[in-house]
Amino acid sequence: MIRAPARVLIIAGSDSSGGAGLQADIKTTTALGAYAVTAVTAVTVQDTRGVHGLHYIPDFIVREQIACVLDDIGADAIKIGMLGSAAIVAAVADALQHRAQQIPVVLDPVLASSSGTTLLENDGVAVLKARLFPLATLLTPNIPEAEVLAAIPISDTNAMRHAGESLRALGAAAVLVKGGHATGDCVEDVLVAADSVRVFSFGRIDSRKARGTGCMLSTAIASGLAQSLPLDESIERARKFVQEAIRTAPDFGRGRGPLNHLLRS
Numbered sequence: 001m002i003r004a005p006a007r008v009l010i011i012a013g014s015d016s017s018g019g020a021g022l023q024a025d026i027k028t029t030t031a032l033g034a035y036a037v038t039a040v041t042a043v044t045v046q047d048t049r050g051v052h053g054l055h056y057i058p059d060f061i062v063r064e065q066i067a068c069v070l071d072d073i074g075a076d077a078i079k080i081g082m083l084g085s086a087a088i089v090a091a092v093a094d095a096l097q098h099r100a101q102q103i104p105v106v107l108d109p110v111l112a113s114s115s116g117t118t119l120l121e122n123d124g125v126a127v128l129k130a131r132l133f134p135l136a137t138l139l140t141p142n143i144p145e146a147e148v149l150a151a152i153p154i155s156d157t158n159a160m161r162h163a164g165e166s167l168r169a170l171g172a173a174a175v176l177v178k179g180g181h182a183t184g185d186c187v188e189d190v191l192v193a194a195d196s197v198r199v200f201s202f203g204r205i206d207s208r209k210a211r212g213t214g215c216m217l218s219t220a221i222a223s224g225l226a227q228s229l230p231l232d233e234s235i236e237r238a239r240k241f242v243q244e245a246i247r248t249a250p251d252f253g254r255g256r257g258p259l260n261h262l263l264r265s
Contacts, residue, residue, distance in 0.1 A: 012081030019258030048253025134171030164192030
């Protein structure tokens with residue numbers, strides 16, 4: 001008898017270049033042996049140089065996509081990426097509260113693209129914190145996002161820990177503050193959980209082909225949780241996967257190129 005793969009519901013925006021967003025998430029899930037179902041929150045016009053256009057999906061359509069796939073196929077974990085507006089954040093929260101209270105949720109609080117385009121409207125941030133943080137098994141902000149969400153400057157791992165603690169106080173079960181935006185030869189991510197703080201360290205790879213790392217990492221973690229891996233193991237596997245994807249990235253595009261999504265775990 002063939003064993004069915006773990007299922008991951010991906011709630012995110014579409015990236016026409018395939019380097020980030022929904023397309024990167026689907027490829028990551030597939031590479032790690034899980035099955036992706038999706039709810040599209042936005043359609044973007046993107047290439048490796050930036051975001052050139054943006055159209056939000058109506059919030060009721062987002063809510064109905066989530067309801068449809070959960071009622072039929074179901075999910076073993078959920079990854080949330082770009083949401084865009086307060087209405088979409090609220091629609092996602094409503095759908096998950098009704099249908100997914102026992103499913104692990106990895107929330108990547110996407111506030112802006114790597115090129116600087118705003119991907120969550122200002123009024124959406126408050127709704128995100130109030131409605132989705134309490135549903136999150138793991139929150140995965142990078143340093144700029146953690147600074148905005150926790151309202152504190154971050155200059156070192158101690159400040160990353162304080163930010164993680166502040167964000168946990170808003171309801172997330174655990175927070176992984178990602179250190180890729182810091183300087184130095186070593187990248188440090190800080191995991192703040194209920195009863196522990198752990199620092200994950202790895203050597204920095206200097207590459208312009210590193211677009212979509214946050215999408216890939218959060219989706220890889222969600223895939224691990226869907227496959228019943230403990231949180232620490234899911235993070236460890238995901239970080240190694242992203243490292244190898246950066247190291248072997250193809251030379252596509254004239255800007256910040258995509259990772260290697262064709263890896264096999």
